[in-house]
Amino acid sequence: MPYESQLALSLSPYVAGEQPKGRTFIKLNTNENPYPPSPRVGKALNGLAESLRLYPDMEATGLKEAIAKVNGLSPDQVFCGNGSDEVLAFAFAAFFAGKRLLAPDVTYSFYPVYAQLFGVHYETVPLREDYSVDVDGLMQGAPVALANPNAPTGIFLPLPEIRKLAEHCRKNDAVLLVDEAYAAFAPETAVSLLKEFDNLLIVCTFSKSHALAGMRVGYALGNLRLIDALRRVRDSFNSYPVDRLAQAAAEAAVLDTEYTEQSTRRIVAARDKCREALLEAGIQVLPSATNFLFVRADETDAAPVQQALRNEGILVRHFTAPRLKPWLRVTVGTEEDMEKVTEALIRLILGK
Ligand code: PMP
DSSP: OOSSOHHHHHOOOOOOOOOOOSSOOEEESSOOOSSOOOHHHHHHHTTOGGGGGSOOOTTOHHHHHHHHHHHTOOGGGEEEESHHHHHHHHHIIIIITTSEEEEESSSOTTHHHHHHHTTOEEEEEOOOTTSOOOHHHHOSSSOEEEESSOTTTOOOOOHHHHHHHHHHHHHTTOOEEEEOTTGGGSSOOSGGGGGTOTTEEEEEESSSTTSOTTTOOEEEEOOHHHHHHHHHHHTTTOSOOSOHHHHHHHHHHHHOHHHHHHHHHHHHHHHHHHHHHHHHTTOOBOOOSSSEEEEEOOSSOOHHHHHHHHHTTEEEEEOOSTTTTTEEEEEOOOHHHHHHHHHHHHHHHHOO
């Protein structure tokens, strides 16, 4: 008998983007924010060391109130976790374990990993020819998980499509999970649909728009029954997933809406400028409603372009799944980063 459980041996864990040590790179490989978090975050963290001898508030009450206020919801429609990855994991356990779950074939690659961990029967529906999510294909009477905007394509599904899917899922007593990790960079969010749909769970993160990837805070928005199910899973795993520093930092960040809107606008402008320059050069780039661009860097395999960029000190992400292989996912950095990566991509892809 091996030491490991059958479960541990059977897992195919998620592989995160490289976090380099030593050499300084222009780091455009893990969709981090190029700007620091709100200056209010530093102030909120000051003097908290003494309080760390006590366990945190397990309900993250102050943070939940702040998130609720900014989203026009009630605090009991909010659930906070240690990064949205953890919130997603809890949601897979709470709503999909032992069930059939549908997801687009190209989406956040953590979903099939959670599915395996929690015994979810995960089935995929291919993206359409233009890389958009096939909403009609996902309507098969089972729960659905999707990222909107999608990752790593960056393509955004308009609200009427989400509504159609939510309606279909509700008719079948199924939860629709919409992962809005990148929604701050998109034209709209599905939060307004929460009034209509008690089966809709929206998952969000502080890692991208709020520049707190190093703090690990994520949250879910949904009806009380869904939030309660998440709480049941949390309290069967770790009652205190969001520590005191994270609660204070995230609360300060979420309330500084002006700062977030400003840095988001800057990122969106740099994104659109880079995309236009690449398109003008004749390079295919999918439309993006996120803080990254999906760039076709080769006919068959973009790995050599990724390596050439790395040699020049620029990190971007490459995925090896067959349909994704010709593409690179480029996180939107500062204006200066984007000038450098735009020039390098045009030169390396077109040989100019
Ligand atoms: N959802 C999507 C679609 C993502 O790309 C990411 C970032 N890897 C996450 C969720 C997780 O973000 P975090 O755990 O940092 O909140």
